[in-house]
Amino acid sequence: MAGHNESTASGKKSTEATNDVSTLNAESLQSNMKIIYYSRTFMSIIGGVIAGILGFTGLSGFILYFLIMAITSVGLIAKAGFQVHSYFDSWNQVILDGFLGGLLSFVLFWTFAYDIVHIF
Amino acid sequence: MGFSLGFLVGVFGVLVLSHAAYSTVQYRGLLKIMEEEFSGPPITVVAELLLGLVFSLWAALTVPGTFLSIHPHSEENMIVALPANLDFMVFNHRGKVFPVEMDLKLKH
Numbered sequence: 757m758a759g760h761n762e763s764t765a766s767g768k769k770s771t772e773a774t775n776d777v778s779t780l781n782a783e784s785l786q787s788n789m790k791i792i793y794y795s796r797t798f799m800s801i802i803g804g805v806i807a808g809i810l811g812f813t814g815l816s817g818f819i820l821y822f823l824i825m826a827i828t829s830v831g832l833i834a835k836a837g838f839q840v841h842s843y844f845d846s847w848n849q850v851i852l853d854g855f856l857g858g859l860l861s862f863v864l865f866w867t868f869a870y871d872i873v874h875i876f
Numbered sequence: 877m878g879f880s881l882g883f884l885v886g887v888f889g890v891l892v893l894s895h896a897a898y899s900t901v902q903y904r905g906l907l908k909i910m911e912e913e914f915s916g917p918p919i920t921v922v923a924e925l926l927l928g929l930v931f932s933l934w935a936a937l938t939v940p941g942t943f944l945s946i947h948p949h950s951e952e953n954m955i956v957a958l959p960a961n962l963d964f965m966v967f968n969h970r971g972k973v974f975p976v977e978m979d980l981k982l983k984h
Binding site for chain 1: 916921922936937947
């Protein structure tokens with residue numbers, strides 16, 4: 757995805773002087789996406805530990821995951837100063853990216869904390 | 877030390893979470909002695925978890941760094957724009973036929 761953006765960005769850059777098309781800086785976008793992934797992964801781990809300590813099983817744990825991801829999204833949008841389009845290409849990059857990867861970390865740490873607190 | 881405030885807040889949040897886990901383990905031990913069923917963690921543990929969540933959220937939002945503007949016309953991208961455009965950097969041109977003279981010129 758990042759490579760695709762880069763090629764289109766460099767392609768557009770040469771025509772930038774002639775027609776004033778608003779393009780984007782691929783390096784900054786990549787750095788922003790890395791920050792998003794970092795935040796989401798960390799929050800999924802924390803959310804997994806919280807779900808495990810609370811003793812959630814089944815669907816309620818996944819509802820907690822959705823809640824925490826929603827809170828994280830709101831936090832990230834607030835961090836961007838509510839001007840998402842000056843830092844990201846689209847809303848999906850803030851709201852959806854890193855969701856599935858975070859879910860895997862979440863389940864791992866959920867079971868880990870649940871085992872430590874409630875089983876052993 | 878070179879730790880930022882957000883990082884220290886995150887460490888503190890993780891410590892709060894581990895203390896909440898420890899309290900829950902002790903609470904379960906107490907329930908086992910009193911021979912009662914576990915229905916949910918005590919309210920202090922829930923409060924600790926919320927506190928840890930807030931601290932960790934703070935850390936997760938501040939530690940990774942600040943967002944950079946992706947607009948090519950913004951001020952922070954003005955200087956980066958020229959070296960980023962590698963397409964116009966030409967090293968394989970006819971001037972390489974005369975490397976010795978170039979060196980002599982540079983020595984003067």
